[in-house]
Amino acid sequence: MGLAMAPRLLDDLARARTVVLVSGTNGKTTTTAMIAAGWGRDVATNQTGSNMPAGHVAALAASQSSSVVLEVDEGWMTNVVPATKPRVITLLNLSRDQLDRSNEVRQISERWRSVLTGNDGVTVVANANDPLVVYAAELASNVAWCDIPTPWNTDAVSCPRCTLPLRFNNNSWWSECGFSKPLKMVTTLHEELVVRGTSLPLDLRLPGAFNEANAAMALTALSYLNVDLTEALARVNALESVAGRFSLRRWRGHQLRLLLAKNPAGFTAMLNTLRADGGDVWVAINARVADGRDPSWLYDVPFERLRGHRVYCFGDRRLDLATRLDYAGVDYVVVHDEALLPPSNDVINVLANYTAFQDWREKSGPC
């Protein structure tokens, strides 16, 4: 199907349905799955991760459900928002990803802003700790600001309004021109998660602090859809894996946990989930079209944290990875022949970027 046709088709298919959109650099697929699961009913969703209009059309055509949640590629929001007229838009974060394609994150923020400004039919659930998200959402009519931990802000160092340096301090940020973190929060996630005054004890099966932030955004979105939050929380807590991510797999006698990490922010979050037990870590890096063909970003990932582990390098660009690890002072092995890998008893964490992750999904089997 031609992409030029997709917006018209989307318009028709989305009519008279309750649509939720999820966008951002990291966490889209997981947050979309959390909203779909938390809703507690039959939901039309693009769970395969095809997050451009053709994928949205396919998801809507495959299900008659009146409830729709769609993950949207950052660059397609300006098309998909007018076509689907969503009830809720969830904006997670914006950082560098596939820079050879999307060029500059600030431009994306500007384009989001153009489609959200004055849009009064939608509630925008937005991360208040990401200045590029705040810039995009600040002029929308209804914004639910979420105060969630956002450790990665090195892509928002200069103010999106005035380009002067942004200052970050004590869970706050501001610029000299007055652009600053919003004050009125709908959701806070510090010691505990509170959504619109309701305390929701998170106990996720999914690992990592970043998934707690995703859950906070998902539950906030659900709170605008008349969903019972306590029941939604139980369903979100019970999610075990999302599109194969975090799942345990078996491959040639090894037990593997597959972790998707596509960019500096995602990789940093994923490295933080590894135990400092010195176990072997496998990392697979490709630079195909879907990954972004430029692996320069490896130098923005704090691989120094892997010192003490032995890292096995896989993927088309394993030598780029090995060079990065060598300069980081990390013990590494370049895997040219997978048949020669030593056996292991423990579960091995496999960190892989987009197409490398798909390769590992395909060649491994369920546990």
Added chain:
Amino acid sequence: MLTIALIYPEILGTYGDGGNALVLVERARRRGIDADVMSVGIGDEMPDASIYLLGGGEDGPQRLGADLLRESTFVSRVRDGKYVLAVCAGLQLLGTSFAVEGDDEYEGLGLVRAVTRRGLTRAVGELLVRRDHDVLVGFENHGGRTELSAELEPFGVVERGRGNDGVVDGFRTSKIWATYAHGPVLAMNPWFADEILSTVLGRELEALGTVADDLYAERRAAVLHSAASSRRP
């Protein structure tokens, strides 16, 4: 003591540009040379250093970087003979003027006579530059078209990609290396890292075998091969 100043990594560090500082310091230390990286943040005094590294940045940050450097002692230090490695936006900053959103002739630092205008298209992809017997392999992603004045020597001749104008890439003076090969270009080109180190230290360096040599050989072959197969008859 070799000191490497990484300039404004917050704004001029879009593509892992900090990798160049890491590569230089590591390749010096592994040869027993005392070396250190100083990260120069916005608002910091411009320190005295052996070499200054300028990276890439988006339009707004690039403009901010030019303004901050203009107000600093950077220009006078370079005029006094300090070394500079500049990639991508850093290359444009050193010239007479460059184009950013809203301004086609934003004033550069004027350390060399080079004018950057907006290209008709964005140059995104592998860049291969030949300089005498050496070949530089890298990746470019920029919208600029840079014109050098007649007396300014280019860094090399473009064999794949655009560089300045599809013919030559970057520029080279006795103190400055500038290329459109962005981000951690020294990681992929260990010979280039060693040329810089040897020039700045003013002496020959012993060979240093690392996995980067394998990476360089692989990338050079891959890009040369794709350049050959994509060449029109």
